[in-house]
Amino acid sequence: MQGQQLSPVSRDRLICQMPKCYTAESCLQYKTHFDAQVKSACQQRHAGNFGLKMSKVVMVGDLYVGKTSLINRFCKNAFDRDYKATIGVDFEIERFEILGIPYNLQIWDTAGQEKFKCIASAYYRGAQVIITAFDLSDIQTLEHTKHWLQDALKENEPDTCSVFLVGTKKDTLSEAECERTERDALKFAVEMKAEYWSVSAKTVFFLPR
Numbered sequence: 001m002q003g004q005q006l007s008p009v010s011r012d013r014l015i016c017q018m019p020k021c022y023t024a025e026s027c028l029q030y031k032t033h034f035d036a037q038v039k040s041a042c043q044q045r046h047a048g049n050f051g052l053k054m055s056k057v058v059m060v061g062d063l064y065v066g067k068t069s070l071i072n073r074f075c076k077n078a079f080d081r082d083y084k085a086t087i088g089v090d091f092e093i094e095r096f097e098i099l100g101i102p103y104n105l106q107i108w109d110t111a112g113q114e115k116f117k118c119i120a121s122a123y124y125r126g127a128q129v130i131i132t133a134f135d136l137s138d139i140q141t142l143e144h145t146k147h148w149l150q151d152a153l154k155e156n157e158p159d160t161c162s163v164f165l166v167g168t169k170k171d172t173l174s175e176a177e178c179e180r181t182e183r184d185a186l187k188f189a190v191e192m193k194a195e196y197w198s199v200s201a202k203t204v205f206f207l208p209r
């Protein structure tokens with residue numbers, strides 16, 4: 001809106017370095033630095049030419065795996081122990097600055113419950129990022145991720161989406177248990193051409209291995 005001043009982007013949303021991946025075994029990009037051309041364009045405020053500005057992220061996965069919790073931790077730095085099923089869809093907008101250029105993530109949280117699937121799937125279209133989440137302590141939810149991904153990809157043009165496979169509730173497993181499940185999950189991630197992360201919305205959150 002004209003004349004309306006936005007508050008400054010919070011410090012943890014200022015991205016000046018290329019973010020690290022969780023594990024090199026399943027990573028979408030291996031660059032450690034932004035290209036000089038990108039840096040210089042951003043300095044000159046010509047980033048529009050590179051298509052930076054807004055990305056739509058769609059989070060899918062079985063019910064109760066922790067999709068809403070992850071989004072709440074990421075966007076509000078909050079965690080709720082009580083389960084409230086997502087009904088249809090919900091969304092958050094998170095503002096960033098990448099090399100000084102404003103950039104928004106539009107994050108869509110979809111319901112895992114079967115009865116809401118047709119509502120949720122109507123929002124898959126136009127996604128640049130698909131996050132397929134599963135519960136690290138429930139191997140069946142990992143097996144279902146391929147179906148969730150297929151459904152989300154069907155609504156989008158081929159090769160237009162970056163895919164992430166995210167194992168949740170890392171705090172509920174021992175290190176050995178987590179490593180065992182990660183080995184299986186990494187095979188899925190490779191097949192799904194996805195970047196892999198294990199996380200906890202309750203405690204550890206996003207830490208590279």
Ligand SMILES: Nc1nc2c(ncn2[C@@H]2O[C@H](COP(=O)(O)OP(=O)(O)OP(=O)(O)O)[C@@H](O)[C@H]2O)c(=O)[nH]1
Binds near residue numbers: 061084203
């Ligand atoms: N210990 C632990 N519990 C978690 C974590 N993430 C989510 N939970 C719990 O798991 C339950 C389900 O979490 P939700 O985030 O609502 O799950 P959801 O995938 O959004 O569920 P739907 O909306 O039905 O699709 C809640 O009781 C959360 O508190 C986590 O990282 N650690």
